[in-house]
């Protein structure tokens with residue numbers, strides 16, 4: 001039994017069911033597993049993460065399906081209960097560390113607030129936990145950092161803090177939404193390594209959203225390929241890199257720098273493949289509508 | 291994906307229609323006042339004082355909205371009052387706009403000592419309580435239409451100058467202005483051809499707003515008895531008289547007040563509506 | 574240090590502004606037609622009486638000379654004497670100031686409460702019909718100035734449903750045990766809640782009239798700023814931690830959304846104070862503004878000067894205070 005099981009999840013613009021954003025998405029994340037969610041920009045990767053965490057924009061509504069987390073369908077829970085549940089067992093590592101910390105609040109409370117307010121820890125325990133975690137993500141002088149405001153810290157430092165904060169409550173599932181995209185290339189590597197290291201130590205399941213197959217090959221065990229809100233392929237990382245099952249996946253793989261020739265002459269995803277994939281999605285739409 | 295911008299049609303919004311209709315109606319009433327006003331707005335008849343409007347018992351036929359304490363017809367005075375109100379709105383509004391916007395453009399685009407001088411002036415002006423300033427100016431200039439217009443221009447130019455200065459500054463920092471400069475144009479011509487069109491929507495909004503404000507200023511001055519002369523029908527004068535007798539004859543206050551209210555509201559809504567419709571940047 | 578230098582620079586420009594105000598008002602009112610001296614003397618006074626009084630008030634000297642004499646006095650806290658009442662201007666003005674301050678602060682409190690409520694409700698219910706209704710209401714409230722709201726309130730709550738007083742500051746027949754002119758404040762200190770209720774009953778209508786446009790501005794601006802903040806990543810992150818909508822709005826978004834509103838509210842508050850002039854007249858409220866209009870009508874030059882300068886001091890002080898608040902609330906500046 002998977003820890004997270006999304007079944008036939010569909011979402012569309014509010015009041016415009018024909019403008020589909022997610023199309024019968026199904027995917028599973030087992031306890032302790034790291035699953036990559038790949039696809040080009042606008043494919044709906046973030047929407048899946050937001051659907052799980054209950055942070056979809058107001059303009060988007062879920063039109064069908066289930067999100068079963070630890071045996072309960074989140075979509076059937078009353079909003080308040082659902083929120084608390086997510087706060088207790090899930091966490092988010094956001095994309096942009098520069099905007100993901102509240103500029104008017106010190107770092108310490110931003111890490112401890114969930115522990116104190118939602119999980120009802122004592123303040124002292126929460127602060128000790130925050131300090132330990134900051135040390136764990138290799139931040140020198142955690143005490144000083146906890147007293148700092150976000151604008152006093154570098155981007156890489158802030159992303160470390162956000163990672164520490166995500167692991168603080170020992171969640172069972174973390175959604176990491178392109179956690180390295182906004183960073184410098186050199187910092188990217190360190191952060192990626194840090195996430196892998198923390199994941200291994202805490203055994204947390206991660207849904208790892210990225211558009212970079214190179215990243216997937218480094219940290220994930222399995223992956224789902226998304227195009228226009230539809231899952232084209234759901235496989236293990238080993239099988240995928242050995243023999244991608246879908247024409248679009250093959251093209252995507254060919255377009256990823258590391259796997260083409262090292263001189264970096266990239267083959268963009270050919271138009272013909274895109275056209276065929278679009279037709280496939282449209283066909284599937286027609287099937288479900290009839 | 292579709293480009294949304296081309297698709298969005300911009301219909302006449304309700305507020306544009308409503309405010310436009312009210313103002314058009316008012317302009318017509320002002321132009322036609324001598325012919326459509328049922329009575330002479332100045333004619334007093336103490337035997338017909340404080341007649342209620344037509345639907346209240348005790349009303350006299352012909353005095354649709356009642357009479358004030360001197361027996362003057364409220365409706366006729368409102369219609370004639372519209373002439374003064376709209377004249378002030380048009381002349382004072384446009385003059386304030388031209389002077390204020392020009393100073394704002396100069397300050398924001400030329401920067402340097404021009405900006406320093408104008409900004410200091412604005413600071414000083416902003417430290418005056420405007421209503422008191424206008425009352426003071428009328429005391430200096432003496433009552434009359436010209437004085438009112440001068441007072442409004444002298445006081446309110448900062449409304450334009452402040453906003454347009456900031457906008458011109460922002461526009462001046464943009465690339466297209468730099469490229470126009472490189473192309474060897476004079477600064478003034480760049481200002482007129484590159485900056486002015488881009489701040490025009492803001493100017494229009496401010497202008498319609500200022501027209502409404504001008505009418506209010508006139509009403510306030512009439513209210514403290516400093517506007518034209520006490521006999522001439524002005525909305526502010528009627529309101530002042532209505533305020534004193536509000537417990538005996540509410541209609542003397544209500545009708546000019548409602549007219550003034552909708553007129554001021556319409557001017558500002560017209561500006562906002564026009565901006566939504568014609569602003570080049572979709573907001 | 575940076576902060577201190579900015580502050581000193583601001584003080585210097587403030588001084589320049591006040592000087593400019595003083596020069597302008599001094600020269601403008603000396604062009605006022607109508608001889609204040611002639612107006613204050615009983616009919617039948619002789620030329621010699623007029624000349625004597627004119628000399629007494631220094632009005633026989635040249636205008637620049639008069640300015641120097643007056644300026645020197647002001648720097649020593651002497652604003653001259655009122656021509657009509659012959660009392661020191663400073664005493665008169667400071668005697669009325671509490672009434673106007675209480676009115677302005679009450680209006681500000683109402684505006685912040687009303688505007689804040691609109692903004693928070695609109696944000697909480699964004700996308701709903703309620704939000705649309707709030708937008709329309711704000712649009713109307715914003716477009717119509719305090720003078721008209723005052724008249725509307727007089728009709729609604731003074732005449733139609735007479736629940737509030739529409740004239741004066743306190744019922745004249747009441748015995749007032751106060752030793753200062755801060756009636757509202759002192760009535761609370763002395764636990765005289767009967768008087769307090771009477772004073773509030775008098776102040777509420779004019780304060781509300783002053784507050785309505787500002788409330789709309791706060792409502793509109795704060796809501797827009799809140800809605801933008803609500804889309805930021807740190808708010809989303811707080812949601813995923815298990816916090817509800819109310820908490821997210823109040824403790825994550827609000828502290829950051831307030832800053833842009835604050836600077837604007839400062840300028841708008843000075844407009845509100847400027848509005849007391851006509852609102853006090855409208856509600857026969859015995860404050861500075863009402864006294865100012867009388868002073869103009871009576872051509873009481875020293876009094877007009879004193880009142881205008883006092884207003885200018887208040888305005889610049891408010892702006893300065895807002896800038897300091899902004900710096901204090903913004904951690905980026907605080908720890909720069």
Ligand SMILES: Nc1ncnc2c1ncn2[C@@H]1O[C@H](COP(=O)(O)OP(=O)(O)O)[C@@H](O)[C@H]1O
Pocket residue numbers: 013021039040041042043044045046047048057059060
């Ligand atoms: N706030 C929003 N309201 C409506 N539609 C949105 C919103 N944000 C994104 N979308 C749409 O949802 C689709 C998926 O977006 P997203 O999940 O952010 O893509 P990505 O795979 O790059 O993370 C896109 O087609 C986008 O147009």
Ligand SMILES: [Mg+2]
Pocket residue numbers: 045046178
């Ligand atoms: Mg995304």
